[in-house]
Amino acid sequence: MFAAASSFFARSNISQNYNVGGPTSIVGSRSGTPAQGSSSNPGALPTPANTPAFLVGPWKVQSASHKTTNKRVSVWTFDKKSSELEKMGPAGKERTLEVLKSEATSLSRLRHPCILEMVEPLEETRSELIFATEPLMSSLYLSIPNSNHRSPLVELDEVEIQKGILQLCKGLSFLHTSARLIHSNLSPESILITNAGDWKIGGLGLTIPLVRADGQPTRWEFPTFDGRVMPYIQRSFDYMAPEYALDESLNTASDLYSLGCLIYAVHCKGDPPFKTHGSLGGLRDAAGRPLTGISGLDRDLQSMLNAMITRNPTNRLTSSSLPSHSFFSSLPISTLNFLDRSNFAAKSREEKISFMKGLTSVLDRFSEGLRVRKILPSLLEEMKDSQLLPYILPNVFAISRVLSPTQFAASVLPSLKPLFAIKDPPQNMLTLLNNVKILQEKTEKAVFLEHVMPLIYNALESEHTVVQEQALRVVPDLCESIDYAEVQGVLFPRVALVFTKTKVLTVKVATLSTFLFMVKTLDQTVLTQKLVPLLSKIRTKEPAVMMATLLVQEAMGFKVERESVATAVLPQLWQMAMGPLLNVEQFHKFMSVIKKLGDRVEREHDQFLRDSQRLEDRSAVPVSGAVSNTVGGGVNFENLVGRGDGATVKQDTAINGSSKEWDEDDVWGSIFSSEETVSTPTISPPPVTQTASLPSTPVVSSNATLRPTIPGRNPLGAKPIPSSSLNSSAYNTSSLTTLNSAIPSLSPLQSSNSFSSSKSTSNYSAPNYNPNMAQPLSQSNRSNGTMQPSSIQFGSFSQPMQPTQHTQSTFMAPNYNVSLPQSNPISAFSSPPPQQTPPPFFNAGMGVLSPSKPPQPTWGSMANKPSNNDWGDLDPLG
Known part of the structure; x- marks a missing residue:
């Protein structure tokens, strides 16, 4: 409890209101403490974090900041319990405390x-x-x-030394004329250098007033030097006037x-002109000797020193004549003098602008440290005058190049x-705008977007053309650095x-030049949806605009999709290439890009x-009902599903135990009732006689797709039935005649195909539903068992086809592309019995008139007669 109470009473107002302390290393003084600490940037603006503590005599000087206002100060502390003070006697302690308090x-x-x-007055506690x-x-x-040391x-x-000497002259002039004081202890240790680089006079504990409080002149005191007392609280004989x-x-x-x-x-490296070793005799010997x-x-400088270090005080320079x-x-000193606050405020605006x-x-011509510590703060103070800003800002940015981002953000x-x-x-x-790059380098990204980017946006909206142009020149660099x-x-x-x-x-x-650089940054969607339409609205014929547009379109033409290039970019380039104001070279550039x-x-x-x-081609699937024996690019399906020893799969057996390939109750089994051996028909392109109005008949290959050549849905809306070969014995001629007379307008879009069968015993062709076809297949085109179309003439619908046109062995085939599989045993056409009319439907897979229901077994020869519902789903109008 006693320790806590002692600690409470030992606390000062400064320690309560300020965060005291920087780096722990301490730079020594001539009292014997060695110099320590790390090197710092001479041009850096000090902060509480990078300014180490140092000693001024017995004082420890530390950087500090106010807890509320964050104002920076330097805190001076003297420890009453220091070892140096403990070594002194009571008189020495009393004298030391007296001088420090003074x-x-x-x-x-x-x-x-x-x-x-001074910012905070002196406070005394039990310990300091x-x-x-x-x-x-x-x-x-x-x-030094x-x-x-x-x-x-x-x-x-x-330059900085000269500037500091002039500041000391002003300070001494104030002490001598206004304060009526003699410093009497001026030495390098009593001069302090501020964060702004100014030299300030300190060490005022031994000042001598010229006049006492009662108006009488101050009495002279004999100087003494005691080696047992701190040198800081004694006048130095090395700097004392004789x-x-x-x-x-x-x-x-x-x-x-x-x-x-x-x-x-x-x-001269910190050495005084005469070393007296703290004795009056040494001072007496040095008086009047020339400088060496x-x-x-x-x-x-030699002339000035000889005029100041003299035996006779009347021959010396005064504080008013020294400057x-x-x-x-020199020009740098004159510049600093002109920029001094006391002088610069009195100058006219024209003089300030010229300066x-x-x-x-x-x-x-100034050192980096002097520019940062002295010139820059003076310029920042003068920025309050908006009329001077255009002339101050270039100097501010020239100095800011050497600042770190932290220093730039702070100052x-x-x-x-x-x-x-x-x-x-x-x-x-x-x-x-000319210094946006510096602003971007010295500021964080979030700060730049929040505070600097509004400058760019305001410049783009400016009424002054030169400002807009400058802002547009800045944009390309920003596109590469800011967020997309x-x-x-x-x-x-x-x-x-x-x-x-x-x-x-x-x-x-x-x-347009800005757009050219933005093409590299913007993605394909933005270019296609926004920039391409924007450029398409250009109507000017000025060559400068057209050539700038050409560069943008060329860069964009290799980034956007080809559809946009073909439909939007190239048409505009062709239009611009025809501009009447272009010269030959410019036209050639357009053609090269095109x-x-x-x-x-x-x-x-x-x-x-x-x-x-x-x-x-890879995704095509056969539709004719045959299944290829290869899968996956040539792998044999039978080997794939067979045993691993290479044995093959046996041939398919009869269904339902029947020796026939189709069950008797199956409608297709009734059609393919012939026991005749089935063989794959040979399809070859027959000679075709054509007229000017009819294209050549396409050749039907054995692996063609079983579908009509008409894309889309069936024109009549009929449903397809499973693919198979039809038996001509299933239908008679009278049925065909009835259908032809009932649906006179149906016709295939292309000419009929030719087919040949090595097992056919009679020639026939499929029914022709086009009443405009005037001629049936001729007998000459049906030689050798091969069906070939004769010359076909397209005419008007004036002569409907009569039943007599369909003879026993001759009828027109509809033009369908038929795929004839080679491996399916049911895909070949069975030879119709003699003296029977072929069926009216040749394409069993996707014919126009294919019924959705499979036909019932045999009309007329079977016991089951066709009913009215057998063709109920046929809709001729589709």
């Missing part, structure tokens, strides 16, 4: 841009002293180039002497977000809207038809 109190009282700014200042990166002591926190170049120790005088010029020694140390080791420095020295007359135009050309992006929605002046949008859904659903429709609305030729061409796309359509469609035919 430093914090002076910072809280003094307010100047070049004086370290703590206060907070503006965020810091390092002290000058730890940042090439010094032995340097830590890689800040990289200083000559008149203070030797002449016992208090003069503001003493700080200029100390500043001269500081400038010397910065340029400056021969390698710049002449202006005008020739050492500070921003010229700044772009001199940025490369630059918040100032740019309000600009993405502003359309006027158009120069702002142009500058932002954003391109298809938002970006492409907006570009298409510009294409349809614009009446400016350059914008139209720029839009030939390429035409070849593609021909090649792919030819292959498509071949593939379709091949698939149809």
